[in-house]
Amino acid sequence: xxxxxxxxxxxxxxxxxxxxxxxxxxxxxxxxxxxxxxxxxxxxxxxxxxxxxxxxxxxxxxxxxxxxxxxxxxxxxx
Numbered sequence: 001x002x003x004x005x006x007x008x009x010x011x012x013x014x015x016x017x018x019x020x021x022x023x024x025x026x027x028x029x030x031x032x033x034x035x036x037x038x039x040x041x042x043x044x045x046x047x048x049x050x051x052x053x054x055x056x057x058x059x060x061x062x063x064x065x066x067x068x069x070x071x072x073x074x075x076x077x078x
Contacts, residue, residue: 013060017047020058024049029060041065 020027028048035041045061 009061013045016060020047020049024051026050 017027017029026049030046030048032044032046033041041064043061043063043065044059046057046059048055048057050056
């Protein structure tokens with residue numbers, strides 16, 4: 001069940017990115033990782049594009065890690 005949910009999410013994310021590229025031709029993407037004051041780790045994916053000479057940014061994904069061990073394997077799974 002979790003694999004289907006992840007697959008659906010990845011497909012939806014891919015569609016949003018492809019639509020942005022088609023519409024705006026050039027997009028930039030950034031990732032950010034941080035912890036809050038309760039030491040919860042977050043990962044954010046943002047797409048950036050220019051429309052009518054104005055920069056726009058849209059968060060495509062914001063995930064938090066519940067696992068106590070914060071390592072590259074946990075990031076890959078998200």
